[in-house]
Amino acid sequence: MVEILHSNISELAQWRDQALLGGGPERIAAQHSRGKLTARERIDLLLDEGSFEEFDILKVGRGGPGSEEDSYPGDGVITGHGKIDGREVFVFSQDFTVIGGSLGEGHSQKICKVMDLARRVGSPVIGLNDSGGARIQQGVDALAAYGEIFHRNVHASGVIPQISCIMGPCAGGAVYSPSITDFVFMVEHTSYMFVTGPNVVKTVIHKDITAEELGGAEIHAEKSGVAHFVYPNDILCLRAVRQLINYLPSNNQQKAPFLDLNDPPERTDPTLDYLVPSNPNQSYDMNVLIYSILDGAEFLEVQPHFARNIICGFGRLGGQTIGLVANQPAVLAGVLDNNASFKAARFVRFCDAFNIPLICLVDVPGFMPGPEQEHGGIIRHGAKLLYAFTEATVPRITVIVRKAYGGAYLVMNSKHIHCDINYAWPTAEIAVLGPRGAAEVIYRKEIKDAVDPEALLNEKMEQYRKTFVNPFLAAKRGYLDDVIFPKDTRHRLIRTLQFLESKKSPRPDRKHGNIPL
Ligand code: HXC
Numbered sequence: 001m002v003e004i005l006h007s008n009i010s011e012l013a014q015w016r017d018q019a020l021l022g023g024g025p026e027r028i029a030a031q032h033s034r035g036k037l038t039a040r041e042r043i044d045l046l047l048d049e050g051s052f053e054e055f056d057i058l059k060v061g062r063g064g065p066g067s068e069e070d071s072y073p074g075d076g077v078i079t080g081h082g083k084i085d086g087r088e089v090f091v092f093s094q095d096f097t098v099i100g101g102s103l104g105e106g107h108s109q110k111i112c113k114v115m116d117l118a119r120r121v122g123s124p125v126i127g128l129n130d131s132g133g134a135r136i137q138q139g140v141d142a143l144a145a146y147g148e149i150f151h152r153n154v155h156a157s158g159v160i161p162q163i164s165c166i167m168g169p170c171a172g173g174a175v176y177s178p179s180i181t182d183f184v185f186m187v188e189h190t191s192y193m194f195v196t197g198p199n200v201v202k203t204v205i206h207k208d209i210t211a212e213e214l215g216g217a218e219i220h221a222e223k224s225g226v227a228h229f230v231y232p233n234d235i236l237c238l239r240a241v242r243q244l245i246n247y248l249p250s251n252n253q254q255k256a257p258f259l260d261l262n263d264p265p266e267r268t269d270p271t272l273d274y275l276v277p278s279n280p281n282q283s284y285d286m287n288v289l290i291y292s293i294l295d296g297a298e299f300l301e302v303q304p305h306f307a308r309n310i311i312c313g314f315g316r317l318g319g320q321t322i323g324l325v326a327n328q329p330a331v332l333a334g335v336l337d338n339n340a341s342f343k344a345a346r347f348v349r350f351c352d353a354f355n356i357p358l359i360c361l362v363d364v365p366g367f368m369p370g371p372e373q374e375h376g377g378i379i380r381h382g383a384k385l386l387y388a389f390t391e392a393t394v395p396r397i398t399v400i401v402r403k404a405y406g407g408a409y410l411v412m413n414s415k416h417i418h419c420d421i422n423y424a425w426p427t428a429e430i431a432v433l434g435p436r437g438a439a440e441v442i443y444r445k446e447i448k449d450a451v452d453p454e455a456l457l458n459e460k461m462e463q464y465r466k467t468f469v470n471p472f473l474a475a476k477r478g479y480l481d482d483v484i485f486p487k488d489t490r491h492r493l494i495r496t497l498q499f500l501e502s503k504k505s506p507r508p509d510r511k512h513g514n515i516p517l
Contacts, residue, residue, distance in 0.1 A: 019057045019073040023097030031097055036168060036190050037234045039078050039095035042128050045238045046091065047082035054080040055113060061099075061106045062138065072098045075106040076131075079114045081123070084245045087257070090118035093128040096168050100132030103174070107135070108145030115152040122251035124161040126241060129178060130168030146173055153180040158353040160251045163244065165237055166191040166217075166227075179226060182350055183244065183302070186217035186227040187237050193220060193227075221305045225343060228303050243300060247314040247321045248354060255355050256321035261296035265318045265494040269293075272486035276402050276427040283329045286311060289361060289401065290326060293490040295319065302347055307339035312347040317359070318494035320501075323351030326361035327412070329402070336408050337368035338381040345384035348392055357395035357497055360413035363402040365434065382411060383516040390417040391513060395500035397493060400424040400471065400480070406432055415479045420503065421496050423484045428471035430479075435461040435469060 022028060022038060031038055037045070043052055056079055061069030069075065076098035081090045092111045094101040103111075111127070118125040134142035156162055157180060164178035165185040170193045178184050178193070186193070194215035201207050201214065213219070220227035229244075231237040249256045269292045275284055291297045294315035301313035309332040312325050325344050327334035351358050367378055389396070389411065397420060398413040409430060413419045424430070432438065439460035440447070450456040474480045484492050 015058055015073050022095045027097035039093040043093050052080055052082035056110045059106050061104050076101050077107045077110050079110045084242050088123045090114040090123055090125045094131045096130040101130050102132045102135035104135035104138040105141050105145050108148055112148050118160055119156050126163045128165045128167055129170050133172045133174045149177050153177050161248050166193055171197055183228045185229045185237050188217045188232050192216050225306045252354055258319045260319045263295040266491050268487045270487045285330045286326045286328045303343055307343045309334055310340035310344050312344055317497055321356050322359050323356045324359045327364040329363045333365050334363050335365055335368045337373055338376045338378055341381040341385045345388040348388040352392035352394050360398040362400045362404050362412045364408040364412055365403050366405045366408045380516050386411045387515045389413045393505035395503050396420050397496050398422045400428040402427050404430045420500055422480050423482050424471035424480050425486050429469040430474045431468045435465045438464050
């Protein structure tokens with residue numbers, strides 16, 4: 001009996017040792033030579049030291065005794081749970097050194113197990129993807145295995161934060177799991193994502209293109225909007241995931257963790273009184289305001305390279321995580337276009353799902369005009385942002401810094417779509433149209449018949465500006481709760497967040513709304 005026990009213990013040790021070696025020293029060396037870390041090294045960097053507890057280290061693929069799959073305990077993915085700054089998270093990390101990290105039945109079952117556990121206990125799930133895709137030898141079973149993951153991604157959406165890091169290949173239908181998750185991280189030059197690869201592109205449309213050009217990190221960060229964060233290497237990428245997790249609650253029943261950065265709530269910034277230029281056509285950088293008001297000037301921008309005319313990201317005010325959405329007048333004058341609208345809409349919905357209050361800083365001249373935007377669906381995309389803000393039940397606060405014109409004024413978390421508290425700076429311009437557009441419409445006939453049309457237009461613009469282009473009309477109507485001094489913005493926001501903390505807003509009795517996707 002004692003002998004059996006001892007032999008089992010040594011067999012277990014042997015299996016574990018073998019599992020720790022993944023695909024073996026040669027393949028590990030090849031992984032390193034590409035500038036990539038191994039699946040285990042990544043987990044070590046992601047989690048608090050020594051906190052990782054592994055599941056299913058002995059699980060093998062379905063190939064049966066003697067098969068290639070049978071010789072790799074762990075089946076090409078490492079799964080388990082551990083801590084990030086003391087808070088529990090669940091992890092899976094695909095091991096490219098084992099059959100190319102390809103996903104078969106056992107591999108998928110391991111991922112599904114941690115996803116199910118994460119949902120049951122209410123902790124985030126982080127996937128480190130590095131895989132050749134569906135394990136070809138398993139045929140339709142490998143496809144079924146992906147389907148099980150997609151199903152769980154969808155049902156965990158809005159319940160626990162789901163984060164994907166793309167740290168190698170991610171191709172074909174495999175891309176749909178990360179794309180359903182809340183945030184996609186990519187690593188420059190070693191990761192790519194596409195539905196059909198360069199070979200298929202060549203065959204079907206006779207175009208030569210590299211994997212990097214088709215679906216590298218830069219493309220997804222700047223053009224497609226698939227990637228939310230991009231980093232030059234695995235180490236920086238994993239460090240950033242830790243940073244993001246620190247802003248988020250573990251699940252949709254909790255509030256985000258409070259963190260005191262020792263920044264006095266009553267701190268004022270007199271330089272903000274001079275932020276908005278006196279010339280309304282001159283731009284300025286909205287980041288100056290953002291970094292000035294947030295605790296410790298710490299801000300994690302989401303999709304910083306995509307639709308740069310709108311800024312989305314996480315920061316803290318008075319220790320509380322907030323989601324910030326701000327027009328950026330320094331890029332395309334801060335106009336709302338298709339990409340800006342859907343970028344912000346998705347961010348707003350994430351914050352709402354996870355109890356993160358929304359702060360909206362407005363300087364928007366309107367929606368981008370032109371056939372490119374209209375034909376690209378500005379009606380649908382703009383409606384997404386309108387819908388997202390309107391349905392959000394988390395505390396919502398808006399500060400109109402300068403321009404807030406027309407439909408864009410309404411969409412950017414206005415009082416009329418039931419934002420809780422709306423402030424404006426004295427520099428705010430709230431009207432249906434800008435002075436030129438308005439004067440040209442209202443006084444078209446008079447201007448046409450004038451001896452000096454340009455002089456009359458300028459006179460009418462000035463008249464319009466004095467009467468309509470200010471925050472005071474809206475304040476008189478009660479559409480603004482106050483016109484505040486710019487220097488006091490931080491303090492006013494923190495006080496407002498404090499009283500809104502206990503906000504309750506019952507949701508309508510329906511299965512779900514029909515957001516214009
Ligand atoms: C089985 C695979 C595999 C796969 C790679 N391998 N991908 N085994 N199924 N999908 C194996 C290789 O045979 C090789 O084994 C090892 O992993 C490493 O692969 P290499 O080709 O040597 O590596 P590299 O040169 O870096 O090329 C990586 C790669 C390439 C670009 C990912 O392996 C590749 O093109 N793989 C096939 C990709 C693919 O078509 N997948 C299906 C996509 S469709 P040895 O023993 O030689 O080391 C899909 C659908 C999902 O995934 C659908 C969901 C609905």
